[in-house]
Amino acid sequence: MIYSAEYWIQQFLNGLGLGSIYALTAIGYTLVYGILRLINFAHGDLLMISAYTAAGLIGFYLLPYPLAAAAALAFAALIGLTVERLAYRPLRGKPEETTLVTSLAVSILIQNLALMILSPQPRAFSLPSFFSATIRMGSIAFPLINIIILLIAVILLLALTLMIKKTKIGIAMRASAENLQAALLMGVNLNSVVRTAFAIGSVMAAVAGILMAGRYGRIDPFMGFVPGLKAFVAAVIGGIGSIHGAAVGGLILGFGEILFVAMLPPDLSAFKDIFVFLALILMLLVKPSGLFGRPADRRV
Amino acid sequence: MLKVENINVYHDQIHVLKNVSFEVRRGELVALLGSNGAGKTTTLRTLSGLIRPRTGTIRFLDHELTRTPPYKIVSLGMAHSPEGRQIFTQLTVLENLLMGAYARKKSDRLQDDIEWICSLFPVLKQREKLPAGALSGGEQQMLAIGRALMSKPRLLLLDEPSLGLAPLMVGKIFEVIRTLKRDGITILLVEQNAREALRIADRAYVLETGVIKLEGKADDLIQSPEIQKAYLGG
Amino acid sequence: MENAPAIRKWTDKASIKWLLLAAVIALLTIANFTLSTYYLRIINLVGVNIILVVSLSLTNGFTGIFSLGHAGFMAVGAYTTALLTYPVQRKPLLFPNMPGWLQSVELPFAAALLIGGLLAVLCSLLIGICVLKLHGHYLAVATLGFTVIVNILAANLTDFTRGNSGISGLPQFTDMWWVYAVAAVTIYVVWRLLHSAYGRAMLAIREDDLAAEAMGVGIVRHKLLAFCTGAFFAAIGGSLYGHLIMSINPNMFSYSMAFGLVLMLVIGGSGSIAGAILGAVLLTLIPELLLNKLERGIELFGVRLPQMYGLSQVLMSLALIFIIILKPKGLLGK
Numbered sequence: 001m002i003y004s005a006e007y008w009i010q011q012f013l014n015g016l017g018l019g020s021i022y023a024l025t026a027i028g029y030t031l032v033y034g035i036l037r038l039i040n041f042a043h044g045d046l047l048m049i050s051a052y053t054a055a056g057l058i059g060f061y062l063l064p065y066p067l068a069a070a071a072a073l074a075f076a077a078l079i080g081l082t083v084e085r086l087a088y089r090p091l092r093g094k095p096e097e098t099t100l101v102t103s104l105a106v107s108i109l110i111q112n113l114a115l116m117i118l119s120p121q122p123r124a125f126s127l128p129s130f131f132s133a134t135i136r137m138g139s140i141a142f143p144l145i146n147i148i149i150l151l152i153a154v155i156l157l158l159a160l161t162l163m164i165k166k167t168k169i170g171i172a173m174r175a176s177a178e179n180l181q182a183a184l185l186m187g188v189n190l191n192s193v194v195r196t197a198f199a200i201g202s203v204m205a206a207v208a209g210i211l212m213a214g215r216y217g218r219i220d221p222f223m224g225f226v227p228g229l230k231a232f233v234a235a236v237i238g239g240i241g242s243i244h245g246a247a248v249g250g251l252i253l254g255f256g257e258i259l260f261v262a263m264l265p266p267d268l269s270a271f272k273d274i275f276v277f278l279a280l281i282l283m284l285l286v287k288p289s290g291l292f293g294r295p296a297d298r299r300v
Numbered sequence: 301m302l303k304v305e306n307i308n309v310y311h312d313q314i315h316v317l318k319n320v321s322f323e324v325r326r327g328e329l330v331a332l333l334g335s336n337g338a339g340k341t342t343t344l345r346t347l348s349g350l351i352r353p354r355t356g357t358i359r360f361l362d363h364e365l366t367r368t369p370p371y372k373i374v375s376l377g378m379a380h381s382p383e384g385r386q387i388f389t390q391l392t393v394l395e396n397l398l399m400g401a402y403a404r405k406k407s408d409r410l411q412d413d414i415e416w417i418c419s420l421f422p423v424l425k426q427r428e429k430l431p432a433g434a435l436s437g438g439e440q441q442m443l444a445i446g447r448a449l450m451s452k453p454r455l456l457l458l459d460e461p462s463l464g465l466a467p468l469m470v471g472k473i474f475e476v477i478r479t480l481k482r483d484g485i486t487i488l489l490v491e492q493n494a495r496e497a498l499r500i501a502d503r504a505y506v507l508e509t510g511v512i513k514l515e516g517k518a519d520d521l522i523q524s525p526e527i528q529k530a531y532l533g534g
Numbered sequence: 535m536e537n538a539p540a541i542r543k544w545t546d547k548a549s550i551k552w553l554l555l556a557a558v559i560a561l562l563t564i565a566n567f568t569l570s571t572y573y574l575r576i577i578n579l580v581g582v583n584i585i586l587v588v589s590l591s592l593t594n595g596f597t598g599i600f601s602l603g604h605a606g607f608m609a610v611g612a613y614t615t616a617l618l619t620y621p622v623q624r625k626p627l628l629f630p631n632m633p634g635w636l637q638s639v640e641l642p643f644a645a646a647l648l649i650g651g652l653l654a655v656l657c658s659l660l661i662g663i664c665v666l667k668l669h670g671h672y673l674a675v676a677t678l679g680f681t682v683i684v685n686i687l688a689a690n691l692t693d694f695t696r697g698n699s700g701i702s703g704l705p706q707f708t709d710m711w712w713v714y715a716v717a718a719v720t721i722y723v724v725w726r727l728l729h730s731a732y733g734r735a736m737l738a739i740r741e742d743d744l745a746a747e748a749m750g751v752g753i754v755r756h757k758l759l760a761f762c763t764g765a766f767f768a769a770i771g772g773s774l775y776g777h778l779i780m781s782i783n784p785n786m787f788s789y790s791m792a793f794g795l796v797l798m799l800v801i802g803g804s805g806s807i808a809g810a811i812l813g814a815v816l817l818t819l820i821p822e823l824l825l826n827k828l829e830r831g832i833e834l835f836g837v838r839l840p841q842m843y844g845l846s847q848v849l850m851s852l853a854l855i856f857i858i859i860l861k862p863k864g865l866l867g868k
Contacts, residue, residue: 039671090859096670097600101800102858104793109851115844168402175388175399182386185348187374187403187451225789229682232675270690277679284672285664 010142011262017146017215019254020153024208025231026238026246027160028080028201034177034241035197036092038099042083042106044228046202047209048114050076051219054210055125065128073206079110080202081195089191107225114221127214149211156204157247164243169196177241226273230257233280239293248291253279301326301486302347302455307356307366309339309346316342317353318510324455329477329487331497331518334507335530340490341383343507344457347488348380349373361454375403377454381461383490385444389433393424396432396443400450417446420476438469445476449485456480456487462496474500498522566710574710575778576822581713582775583814585720587798588807589767592724594796595804596733597760598740600670602792603661603677604768606684607654609787611769612776613688614650616701619643619777628701631693643707647773654769658762666757681792688784700783708778716774720767725807727763736760790847797854803864812866821846 028043050072057068087106091099126132133144164170169192176183176193184190212227213219230253238249253276261269283290302324309317317339324330334340345351347358349370358365363376374380379400388396397414404410418425421442427435432443441461448456458477462470474496481487481500491497498504498518506514506527514521521527565577586604593599620628622640629637641649665676688695695701727733735756738745776782794817802813825846857864 039675087855087859094862097594097598097674098858098862100600100671100674101796102855104796105851105854105858108790108793108847109855112844112847112851116842116848120843168398171391171395171399172402174391175395178388178390179386181350182382182388183399184350184370185374185380185382185386186399186447187371188399189369189371226682229675229678236672236675271686274683274686277683280679281664281676284668284676288668288672 006141007262011258013142013146013150015255015258016251017149017211017254018258019251020149021208021212021215021250022227022231022234022253023247023250024153024156024204024211025228026235026250027157027243028205029232029235030238030240030243030246031173031197031201032194033235035173035180035193036088037096038088039103039232040083040088040201041100041103041228041232042110043080043201043205044224044226044231045107045110045114046076046080046205046224047212047227048219048221048224049079049110050206050209051125051213051223052114052118055123055213055219069210072210073203076206076209077199077202080198080205084194084198089194107228111222111225118221120221122218122220125213125217125219127210131214145215149215152207152211153247156207157243160200160204160243163200169193173197230273230276233276235290236280237283237290239290242290242292245290245292301361302488303357303359304347305357305359307346307353307358309342309351309353311342316510317346319356320507320510320512321356322505322512322515324486324488326486327484328502329481329489329500331494331501331504332488332490332507333492333494333497333504335492337509338507339510340507341459344380344382344459344488344490347373347457348378371403374451377451378457379448379451379453379455380457381444381448381459383459383463385437385440387432387435387440387443387447389431391432392429393432393435393443394428396447397424397450400447403451413450413452417449420449420479421446438465438472441465441469441473442476445473449480454486456485457490458487459490460492461489462491462493470496494527498527562710562714576819578708578710578713578778579775579822580815580818581710581717582708582771582778583795583798583818584717584811585713585767585771585774586795587802587810587814588717588720588724589764589771590795590799591804591807591810592727592736593760593764594799595806595810596728596740597736597757599666599757599761600674601677601761601764602674602789602796603658603680604764604795605787605789605792606677606681607658607765607768608772608775608791609681609684609688609784610654610657611647611650611772612782612787613695613701614653614769615643615646615773616704616776616782617694618646618649619705619707620701621705624703628696628703629693636694643712643777647770650773651766651769654765655762658765659758662758662761663754666754666761678789678792681787681789685784685788688787695784698784700781700786702781704777704780704782706777706780708774713774713778716767716770721807721811723763723767727760728807732756732759794850797850800864801854801857803866805863806866809864809866813864816865817850821850825849 025044025047028046029040032038032040032043053075054068054072057063057071058065062068063071083106087102088099091102131145131148134141135144164174172183172188172193173196175186176188176190180190209224212223231250234249234253235246236249237252238245238247256275256279257272260272260275304323305321306319307317308315308319320343322330322332332340332343342351346353347365349365349368353366356366360373360376360378365373388399391399397417401410401413423439424443424446427439432440435443445458445461461473461477465473470493477487477489478500489497489501498521501518503516504518504521505512514524514526562577566574569577586608590601590604593601617636618639618641620640622638625632625637661677661680665673668676689698728736739753739756772787798813798817799810800813801817802811803809829843829845830841
């Protein structure tokens with residue numbers, strides 16, 4: 001099973017691309033969980049919402065690509081904030097299981113609403129042509145798309161890190177994630193912080209959704225669920241509550257998945273998703289707080 | 301400045317504070333004493349809006365606090381240095397102080413206030429860039445008080461500032477509190493260390509299993525035989 | 535003489551219960567002989583869901599283990615019985631690559647059911663030992679992971695499962711007697727467990743497992759008991775389901791099914807057996823009799839409504855969200 005250097009470089013880039021998509025989505029989970037200790041199962045479906053919005057706007061020639069993408073991001077943020085306001089805010093303070101069931105319900109609601117409104121058939125989706133360009137270095141040719149995805153992810157991650165470190169609301173988010181009650185005593189308005197977390201997370205997921213759609217070339221109403229779950233696994237592996245953890249977790253998962261498929265015979269590649277969940281269970285057993293997380297404080 | 305009337309606070313079904321009433325006048329240092337579990341911390345948390353009383357009123361500077369969200373209460377001028385210090389260990393010392401100023405509208409003069417806090421607690425200036433988790437217990441307590449002061453509060457709530465500190469540190473902390481009082485800051489001090497607290501307070505209340513058992517001038521209470529026996533080991 | 539009124543109350547109560555039971559049996563018998571296959575199928579479906587939701591209430595409702603693995607155990611049971619009861623003559627046709635010993639096996643339904651159940655217990659023991667020490671969301675996601683893994687295995691071990699096409703043409707063993715007998719057994723077992731020392735321990739664990747542990751309750755042991763018992767009945771429920779609709783495929787046992795069961799439990803009321811039964815009944819009848827028709831597009835007052843696949847799930851999720859916010863303990867919750 002000796003492949004050429006070109007093959008391995010392509011797989012490496014593949015891993016980066018996929019990993020970046022998972023990382024961007026994972027950040028949304030971790031931001032919200034850090035503050036509210038809530039897993040938003042509906043987060044993954046934002047991937048689908050943003051992809052369809054962009055596809056619709058572009059497909060009907062309503063907007064040029066950049067504006068369509070921006071509109072998709074804005075719409076995803078709107079949905080994310082609406083879900084927070086209607087489904088999660090009334091349940092603040094309630095036990096974990098309640099919010100868990102609710103977030104599952106919201107996810108299924110969104111998926112089936114999409115099913116009702118749109119067709120269950122997958123649709124084609126393509127990004128502007130320069131995304132699919134290939135560049136040649138010597139005898140090796142590789143598609144540009146994964147590099148672009150990585151660049152976008154890195155830029156967004158840097159922007160987020162800057163925001164978290166320097167801005168007032170960013171520091172408030174860090175403080176709230178560590179000790180919510182103390183943050184409240186500082187005069188932090190919980191609703192503002194939560195909304196910011198949801199908005200940022202939703203936009204990140206929306207970007208990931210468009211990139212994912214472009215990478216695979218198609219969209220369908222259920223496209224968000226499994227990647228969403230995997231992104232959640234990435235967030236847990238990286239340490240839920242840690243932004244860098246989410247990024248690292250996403251990359252690890254992306255690489256792992258690509259390597260798994262690349263190194264095993266083709267008929268075993270369908271089992272790649274099993275490896276993801278086994279990794280999750282393993283991490284939860286060994287170090288539940290993940291790679292970069294702090295040991296969880298049990299609310300006694 | 302602060303008038304609490306007949307508040308009843310419950311934790312699940314347990315009646316934790318029973319018809320508690322007290323007041324704090326401008327410029328005073330009022331001590332709230334009592335043993336573990338008496339409800340002192342619950343009282344402060346209720347004042348800050350983290351817990352809601354089932355009945356009763358809390359008036360602070362003409363505002364009724366019982367239905368006010370915590371962040372609003374802070375912006376009205378009530379700062380709270382909580383039990384166990386609860387500083388943000390993942391943030392730097394400086395960031396902790398900045399968080400203290402979160403509720404302030406104008407960010408001008410922020411640097412002046414940081415300077416002032418550092419003059420009270422020189423140690424904080426040295427450790428400015430360190431994560432707050434690296435500080436010792438006493439230093440963390442100073443940070444907690446400094447953080448609360450950053451909001452330029454009208455009323456400062458201090459929850460057991462001397463808890464778990466070495467005797468030398470305890471002395472320092474009470475020195476600082478005395479200084480703050482001299483500077484005119486109104487303080488409500490919750491303490492298990494009754495001796496020190498009564499030494500610096502104007503008035504005091506004694507809370508026992510959710511009920512105010514005694515109240516009066518600090519000087520009088522220090523002399524009272526009940527206090528001597530129960531809290532001063534006399 | 536003082537005890538006479540008390541004893542009379544007791545017998546009155548007991549006799550009401552027996553009367554109710556007799557009435558149900560009578561109704562079912564009549565239904566069996568009078569109703570069409572379509573309605574009979576629905577009644578059987580209700581019974582299967584009762585088995586599934588009541589067994590789910592043991593783990594999720596009473597012991598506080600938020601498990602999304604029930605669908606996975608259903609799959610284990612369904613595929614096991616399907617493979618063990620499939621007529622030997624047709625097996626080689628459908629499963630050309632299946633190992634010989636399996637190809638030549640054809641067991642009676644009861645035996646296959648039990649084997650499926652025991653296999654599920656084995657799985658749940660292994661999984662449980664690994665994940666039951668987790669809490670809240672982590673436990674939920676880990677069990678969801680189990681369901682997804684079972685899904686993937688079912689979709690890809692094509693030699694045994696025929697992958698995504700599934701196995702069709704299953705002999706129809708399921709009838710009303712099977713379903714409701716098992717349902718009765720499930721209810722009885724769960725009821726007895728709850729009213730025993732084990733049951734009290736499980737409730738204590740649900741309330742606060744640190745405190746329970748401090749009082750000497752073996753946490754893992756009791757959680758395992760609840761988890762494995764739930765898995766056993768889930769598998770049997772899955773088998774009955776498979777042989778009711780006579781075909782199985784991986785999609786039937788996905789997270790959607792897992793969620794659907796949780797939905798029934800939460801809406802009905804997760805703190806009581808009656809709540810579980812109510813949830814199962816309501817949320818089988820309403821979709822089957824009403825929503826699925828709407829989905830396929832019906833004529834309402836002369837207006838042809840369009841097909842709206844997904845409507846039933848949309849409405850049920852909405853109902854769940856409403857109930858959680860307004861009446862968090864469910865319809866019959868305490």
